[in-house]
Amino acid sequence: MTSEHSASTSQHRFKPLHARLGGIAYGGDYNPEQWPREVWNDDVRLMKEAGVNLVTLAVFSWSRLETADGVYDFGWLDDIMDLLHANGIGVDLATPDAVPPAWLIAQHPDILPVLADGSTFGFGSRQHFDVSHPAYREKSLAMAEKMGERYAGHPGLCMWHVNNEYGPVSYGPHADRAFRTWLQEKYCNLEDLNRAWSTDVWGQVYSDWSQVNAPAQPRTWSNPSRRLDYHRFTSDSMLAHFKAERDILRRHTPDLPIVTNFMRFYKNNDYWAWAAEEDAAALDIYPDPREEDAHVAAALNFDLMRSLRRGQPWLVMEQATGAVSQWSVNVSKLPGKMRLGSYQAIAQGADSILFFQWRQAKGGTERFHSGMVNHAGPNTRVFREVCELGRELKGLAAITGTRATAKVALVFDWDCWWALELGNSPRSDLSYPQEVLRLYRPFFDANIPVDFVDTKADLSQYSLVVLPATYLLTDRAAQNVEDYVAGGGRLVVSYLSGIVDQDNTIRLGGYPGALRNVLGAWSEEMHPLAGEGEAVKLTTADGGTASADYWTEHLHTTTAEVVASYASGRLAGMPAVTRNTFGRGTATYLSARVDDAFLEELLSAERAAAGIRPELDVPLGVQVRRRTGNGRSFLFVLNHNDAPASVNVGSGGTDGITGARVTGTVELAANGVLVLQETSTDNETLTTGR
Known part of the structure; x- marks a missing residue:
């Protein structure tokens, strides 16, 4: 955090x-060396x-900045930095180590990453490096030092951009050695590693540290706890390299922001850990x-x-x-x-x-x-x-x-993602981001802002917390969830949550092991629906009907009430959705992947019970968000539809784009945007949004 x-x-x-x-900030990547x-x-x-x-500047410029080993040419970069500054344009200067040059690969061909199947990543693309390779680290840090020294005083420099889209995973000898060191620091002794990895299964017990290596592709399947630790190691080792470059640049320019760029739904790096080490x-x-x-x-x-x-x-x-x-x-x-x-x-x-x-x-x-x-x-x-x-x-x-705030939190956690998608599970085709997206969408459609949190976060500030397929929970994280509900919070948990501990070991006594107490229910068996389009019917406690596909469970209640039951299939008559009073709060469990309409209805009821309501009542496809701070409030109304939409903005405010006064009902054009700087005045002229 x-x-x-x-x-x-x-x-x-x-x-x-x-x-x-x-x-x-407005602009983008500029590659003048290409022109x-x-x-x-x-x-x-x-x-x-x-x-x-x-x-x-300079994201992919290593080969032009260091033309041979130790031979630097910054002249062209000096010129473009000067030209941009003279014209009032600032520079976000990148360290270019996402693209090790051909001469460096020729000197050290083992910089190239080794893939899980033993093949080598070839030269000719980008991110073609094993971050554990000592020569790669030495040369890229030397480049950061040179750039920090040279440009620290340049008036056009506004920000640093380290590397680019960190991500390559290697299973080669340098990664092997670094992985062993990482494991020795984490476990201290082989006894604890063998216990954490359950190595007695399939006779994988290690008796010397030299026997431990990266989990390259085996004959069939590979130890899931070992592979989970390799995900953690890979993220940590790339982050360590980022921090080494950051610290060099920080020494030269202590007042400038330093960042690297993340990617959409990117699995290899734990962005919670990374973001804590960056300025944004x-x-x-x-x-x-x-x-x-x-x-x-x-x-x-x-x-x-x-x-x-x-x-x-x-x-x-x-x-x-x-x-x-x-x-x-x-x-x-x-x-x-x-x-x-x-x-x-x-x-x-x-x-x-x-x-x-x-x-x-x-x-x-x-x-x-x-x-x-x-x-x-x-x-x-x-x-x-x-x-x-x-x-x-x-x-x-x-x-x-200015900032946006939310009273709903969804858990998004890289340990959960890694552990859940390692295969050899009841549904090896499951996509963790898609499970998260499915529980996010009803809030988006209802214009309810959402924060994301990891499993270690303080939940007390939220009125409603949702755990989508939160497969891995540590003991501390599980206690954190219990404390939140006991203190009066509302919790919604989907299937495949709380199944394993921090070592990727199953929690015994029934699923979802870490959350049985707070949910007041437990499953004795998982029943994924395997057939294409296979579904079962549900009956709700108030006499309604719904359906479920993809996933079901043989669920029992202890203290929970039944919200919906299976009405067909092998689990007919068994609970499907439950709600439990726990302390001063409630915890709802979805043991099945219920249909979209029922999911929206259930989450709508939960947020209403938590006192969470949208900013405006708008048509579907119109997004409303607010940012506040510095004594100001801005209301954004965005029409994602390809047709106009009518929106009542009430007392409204000043259109930040046109400067016009806006109140009452606005006709927002297809793909139109309205940015209101809000005021308390409510009796001025009606204006149409763009």
Whole structure:
């Protein structure tokens, strides 16, 4: 968890940044080394036209900054830094160690990661390194030192960007050695490791530390506790490298923010641990334009980023203006969607809108990934939209530093994710992010803000807490949940929660082992529904009907009341959904994957009982969020529908984009945006939202 001191210090670093930029950071990745120098002046002219105030430099530039071992060439970077600063554009300067150069790989070919099957990751992409390799670490830290020394006093430097999208996992000899060291620090002795990993199963007992190695691909299946620890080790070892670079840069520039960029639903790194070591969470977000509800998964990721540092504003580090080359069908965003997605991020706590990238590449893998300036040049719809958004954001500077709050918390925990998706479980096809998204969506649709928390978080500030498939719970985390409910909290728990302890060992005595007491119910057997489209009927206590698919359990109650029972199938007559009074609170258990309508009804009743209501009554597909702070309140109303929507904003306020007064019923255009700076005045002229 981020300490108050750390959070305060980070905010202290960002306040002067936003003051210097004039408000919300706007711009993106710039790769001038890919273009002739005569293009640079044109780029800077267009950046000013677009309202760009921050660009990210040098992300993929190691081979141009260190042309041979120990031979550095910063001249071109000096020139572009000077040019940008002279034109009032700040720089987010990256350390380029996401792309070790060819000469370094030729010297140390074993820097390349070894995959689980024993094959080697080849040169020619990016993230082609084993973070445990001593030469890689030495050379990348030397680059950070050189850059810190050279640019600490540069007036254009605003922020540091360490590496890029950390993520490669290696199973090679360097990772082996580092894993053993990590395990020795965690367990101290082999007896405790053997116990934690249940190595008597299949005769895997270790008698010497030299026998322990990375869990490369075995003949059939691999020890799940060993693999869980390898996930933890991988995240920790990459984080240790980030911290080493951060500490070098911090020594040279103690007052500048330092971040790296996270990714949407990214499994390899525990972002709770990472965010605590950074000055802000920063996200690369690329929703697939083909998905009609892609904005819902985006919203989840936005709320997660806001939550990682306990409500502190976060950064959109990368998004696309149009097409995204990673998708199998490279569909461009429709007009207005880029603007709408940008405001959605701001509504949910972002203080920056940055893109990958400024100028669309003409060669290389990402040549069909859109830019702020695309192949056709600036006389395009996309660049006109970029310029319009840049102009609008200049008038919304007062939003920076404000926060969004929530009374609902959903647990999202990397230990749970890793443990749940290791296979050899009753449903090896289960996706943890999709389970979380399914329980998030009813709150999104109802315009109920949500915080995300890990299993160690203080829950006392929330009126309702939801545990979606929270498979792994430590004893302390389970006690934390009990204390929350006993103190008057409302809890909703879905199937596959509380099943294993911190070692990925089953909790005995019936499922969900860690939560039996607070739920007042236990399952003797899991019954996943295997057939395609297989479903069972449910009957509710008030005489209603519902259905369930995918997952069911043979559930017994001890102190809980039955909310719904199975009405068909092998479990007919048994409880399916229960609610238990525990202390001064209640705990509801979903032993089945109930249908969407019943899930929405149940969660709606829970939030109503907790006194949680939306800001406005709006049509489905219209998102409402509020940010407050610095004596101001901003209400965002975003229409994700492709048709207009009528919204009553009551006493309203001042449109932050147009400056007009807005009250009463507003006709919000398809994909339209309304940003209201709220006031107490309620008797002025009605205005139509854009």
